[in-house]
Amino acid sequence: MAENPEGWKPKILGLVCNWCSYAGADLAGGARMQYPPDIRIVRVMCTGRLDPLFIMKAFTDGADAVLVSGCHFGDCHYLEGNYKAAKRMFLVKSLLKNIGLDDRRLRMTFVSASEGAKWAKVVEDVVNVTHELGPSPFNRKYGELKELV
Amino acid sequence: MAEAVSPTTSKKPETPRIGVFICHCGTNIAGSIDIDAVKEYAKTLPNVAYVDDYKYQCSMPGQVNIREQIDANKLTGVVVAACTPRLHEPTFRAASKDGGLNPFRFEMANIREQNSWVHMHDREGATEKAKDAVRIAVAKAALLEDLYPKSVPVERAAMVVGAGVAGMQAALDLANAGIKTYLIEKEPSIGGRMSQLDKTFPTLDCSQCILTPKMVDVGRAENIVLMVNSEVEDVEGYIGNFDVTIRRKATGVLSPEEAEAKGIVGGGCTGCGDCGPVCPVTKPNEFEMNMAPRKAIYIYHPQVVPLLYTIDWDSCVKCGLCVEACGEKKAIDLEMQDELVQVKVGTVILATGYEVFPIENKEEWGYKRYDNVITSLEFERLICASGPTGGHLVRPSDGETPMRIGFVLCAGSRDNTGIGKPYCSRFCCMYSLKHAHQIIEKIPGAVPYIFYMDIRSFGKMYEEFYYRIQDEGAKFIRGRVSNIQEDPVTKNVTVYVEDTLLGRPMEIELDMVVLAAAVQPTELTNKTRKLFGVSCSQDGWLLEAHPKLNPCGTTTAGVFLAGACQGPKDIPDSVAQAEGAASAASIPIHKGEVELEPYYAMCIEEKCAGCGMCVNLCPYQALSLVEKDGRTVMQVTEAKCKGCGTCGGFCPGGAIWMNHFATPQIVAQIDAFLLGGEQ
Numbered sequence: 001m002a003e004n005p006e007g008w009k010p011k012i013l014g015l016v017c018n019w020c021s022y023a024g025a026d027l028a029g030g031a032r033m034q035y036p037p038d039i040r041i042v043r044v045m046c047t048g049r050l051d052p053l054f055i056m057k058a059f060t061d062g063a064d065a066v067l068v069s070g071c072h073f074g075d076c077h078y079l080e081g082n083y084k085a086a087k088r089m090f091l092v093k094s095l096l097k098n099i100g101l102d103d104r105r106l107r108m109t110f111v112s113a114s115e116g117a118k119w120a121k122v123v124e125d126v127v128n129v130t131h132e133l134g135p136s137p138f139n140r141k142y143g144e145l146k147e148l149v
Numbered sequence: 150m151a152e153a154v155s156p157t158t159s160k161k162p163e164t165p166r167i168g169v170f171i172c173h174c175g176t177n178i179a180g181s182i183d184i185d186a187v188k189e190y191a192k193t194l195p196n197v198a199y200v201d202d203y204k205y206q207c208s209m210p211g212q213v214n215i216r217e218q219i220d221a222n223k224l225t226g227v228v229v230a231a232c233t234p235r236l237h238e239p240t241f242r243a244a245s246k247d248g249g250l251n252p253f254r255f256e257m258a259n260i261r262e263q264n265s266w267v268h269m270h271d272r273e274g275a276t277e278k279a280k281d282a283v284r285i286a287v288a289k290a291a292l293l294e295d296l297y298p299k300s301v302p303v304e305r306a307a308m309v310v311g312a313g314v315a316g317m318q319a320a321l322d323l324a325n326a327g328i329k330t331y332l333i334e335k336e337p338s339i340g341g342r343m344s345q346l347d348k349t350f351p352t353l354d355c356s357q358c359i360l361t362p363k364m365v366d367v368g369r370a371e372n373i374v375l376m377v378n379s380e381v382e383d384v385e386g387y388i389g390n391f392d393v394t395i396r397r398k399a400t401g402v403l404s405p406e407e408a409e410a411k412g413i414v415g416g417g418c419t420g421c422g423d424c425g426p427v428c429p430v431t432k433p434n435e436f437e438m439n440m441a442p443r444k445a446i447y448i449y450h451p452q453v454v455p456l457l458y459t460i461d462w463d464s465c466v467k468c469g470l471c472v473e474a475c476g477e478k479k480a481i482d483l484e485m486q487d488e489l490v491q492v493k494v495g496t497v498i499l500a501t502g503y504e505v506f507p508i509e510n511k512e513e514w515g516y517k518r519y520d521n522v523i524t525s526l527e528f529e530r531l532i533c534a535s536g537p538t539g540g541h542l543v544r545p546s547d548g549e550t551p552m553r554i555g556f557v558l559c560a561g562s563r564d565n566t567g568i569g570k571p572y573c574s575r576f577c578c579m580y581s582l583k584h585a586h587q588i589i590e591k592i593p594g595a596v597p598y599i600f601y602m603d604i605r606s607f608g609k610m611y612e613e614f615y616y617r618i619q620d621e622g623a624k625f626i627r628g629r630v631s632n633i634q635e636d637p638v639t640k641n642v643t644v645y646v647e648d649t650l651l652g653r654p655m656e657i658e659l660d661m662v663v664l665a666a667a668v669q670p671t672e673l674t675n676k677t678r679k680l681f682g683v684s685c686s687q688d689g690w691l692l693e694a695h696p697k698l699n700p701c702g703t704t705t706a707g708v709f710l711a712g713a714c715q716g717p718k719d720i721p722d723s724v725a726q727a728e729g730a731a732s733a734a735s736i737p738i739h740k741g742e743v744e745l746e747p748y749y750a751m752c753i754e755e756k757c758a759g760c761g762m763c764v765n766l767c768p769y770q771a772l773s774l775v776e777k778d779g780r781t782v783m784q785v786t787e788a789k790c791k792g793c794g795t796c797g798g799f800c801p802g803g804a805i806w807m808n809h810f811a812t813p814q815i816v817a818q819i820d821a822f823l824l825g826g827e828q
Binding site for chain 1 (some may be wrong): 233234235259261262263264266267268269270271274275277278281282285679682684685686687692704705748766768791792793794795797798799807810812815816818819820822823824
């Protein structure tokens with residue numbers, strides 16, 4: 001792992017659906033499962049709501065990672081919004097590669113309302129991967145744009 | 150960037166004035182987050198006009214303060230940083246409304262479930278996260294608009310899926326409250342698992358004696374439309390207006406009403422039983438746990454409701470002998486087809502029950518390999534007076550009366566090996582104690598051996614029942630059975646177990662072993678729950694809206710749960726939950742109308758290119774293309790839109806405005822987090 005700049009803490013945006021992953025994150029709280037505090041949550045009703053531009057906006061704003069989390073396939077409160085979101089995430093991942101960002105900075109997971117422990121684990125994983133990758137080149141304070149072509 | 154206001158906004162250009170209220174939640178939040186630091190920080194945020202904190206923001210003084218400050222500070226939006234919006238958003242929306250603000254001008258920052266409770270040992274990290282959460286919420290609150298929930302009428306009818314004891318109770322309660330109730334059952338008869346049981350614990354009531362009167366009541370109830378051999382095929386709509394398609398599977402037999410409708414006067418099945426004896430096909434009877442025969446045209450048992458024969462198409466050879474035997478009644482139609490029936494209901498109760506875990510997967514106990522290893526449900530049928538042996542308990546291998554009988558508790562329950570189930574199946578301890586009692590009572594000199602981990606006798610009069618069985622002479626051995634071996638000659642079974650109280654391994658030769666197998670949700674439950682958009686826990690049990698405060702509700706408005714489909718339950722618990730669910734399901738119906746969240750999509754017509762991509766994406770057929778002023782634009786049918794936003798996430802022109810989750814609002818949240826409020 002490369003040495004990360006002193007003072008840098010990962011800025012991770014979590015875009016989660018109301019019915020499954022947000023509820024799962026609440027459950028992790030109810031059970032007092034501890035995980036790193038580096039994530040900030042924006043709640044939407046369904047991951048299907050997520051415009052790829054939201055994620056691109058987050059990265060150009062300097063996010064070090066983005067976590068998209070919805071219901072399991074077949075469990076979407078709106079039938080199939082998570083399938084559509086998952087398809088869009090493939091698109092965004094390829095866009096990220098094209099602009100020189102490691103596509104591991106974007107992760108989509110499926111956490112149900114009963115999976116508090118999974119939520120804690122997912123956040124921990126994302127934080128660990130982000131530490132491995134270091135600050136995003138677009139990070140306003142710590143990024144090194146020279147990584148970019 | 151997208152428009153900052155919605156196409157139909159009533160919002161006048163205004164400078165936002167946001168009030169921020171930070172809750173301590175006693176020490177739940179204040180214990181891990183520096184409230185003063187968050188408060189001071191909030192004062193520096195753009196558009197923030199007022200900041201306050203309070204020990205319990207949800208209490209009456211906390212709510213009154215919000216109300217008063219809205220007026221005193223001319224607030225245009227309110228942010229409460231407290232628990233999850235899934236808990237108290239309705240509370241604070243009401244408080245905002247009381248203060249004269251539109252309730253949808255309220256936004257919540259979750260600093261408890263997703264902060265103080267999960268970062269209990271990182272005060273600095275938690276405080277920074279809370280500041281960010283407040284900043285993100287303020288950014289959204291500044292852009293929120295007035296919204297008005299729409300009231301829709303509620304269809305004065307309900308549906309109960311599953312007609313075991315829970316479903317029957319729920320249907321009877323709804324019917325007695327004057328609500329037309331469709332009761333859907335997949336099997337040919339109502340009654341469910343309880344109708345297979347001999348006696349019930351701890352009172353030792355005969356199960357059939359207390360259940361069959363209820364079954365007859367259901368069959369007779371004027372307000373209940375009973376549909377057996379039926380499954381839910383499709384669901385559309387929302388609370389108050391569910392359009393449900395039911396598949397009525399072809400039974401091959403006409404009821405008297407159906408026969409009359411077809412012009413066969415005085416015909417239809419009377420349950421006389423003339424057809425069964427002539428049928429040349431013999432199959433195992435599932436109701437008797439495959440321990441007794443039935444014909445291809447059959448009833449499970451004489452007390453079935455409705456009393457109508459059914460044809461098992463998988464085994465019927467269509468020889469026509471039954472048609473001849475039926476004669477003038479002309480009740481049998483070998484060419485009958487499945488029928489799809491459409492019904493409209495206001496609310497739905499799921500009561501789909503449980504099934505027995507396939508205990509043969511625990512190979513060490515030899516179920517299905519050894520004749521004299523059976524499950525508890527098989528034991529129920531063998532000891533039941535109406536069962537295949539007339540209530541004489543016999544060994545399956547030789548028909549002899551067993552004298553030494555073992556009961557293996559937690560068979561597949563509380564099992565973390567990955568083969569069984571991690572949870573407690575909850576009623577096995579008690580019915581196994583009851584089985585022990587029944588053996589002692591029925592077979593003089595017989596000895597029950599109960600192999601247990603813990604005896605969980607938690608209910609009313611249950612512990613007293615446990616003491617009684619101890620006094621009656623049952624032998625209790627605390628230990629998990631590691632292995633069962635069969636003697637190939639005598640067919641006796643030897644149980645290997647460590648007695649953990651004495652701390653020594655034991656081998657006990659027994660005549661017969663009964664496995665108290667774990668229970669699991671039925672396969673059909675999973676299909677049905679998806680149709681209604683109901684979530685399940687990791688084990689597949691249906692998920693209640695709140696484990697403590699809303700155990701009958703689900704996250705789908707208008708859909709409720711009753712009985713073991715929500716988790717293993719004994720009879721009194723199932724009936725109690727059924728009565729609760731029936732009460733909850735009748736509330737919207739009696740009220741006559743419900744309010745829908747106004748999170749529907751709107752088209753920004755100037756931007757819409759009429760490409761129609763969104764039309765195909767919508768899972769509810771809520772969008773369509775229309776001609777307007779010489780152009781093609783999208784139009785939303787608001788009542789059909791459920792507000793998922795899938796259209797808004799894709800529209801290439803940014804022409805869709807999602808109420809309360811509009812693009813500028815979400816982008817403002819992202820910017821607020823990452824750019825620290827600077828725009």
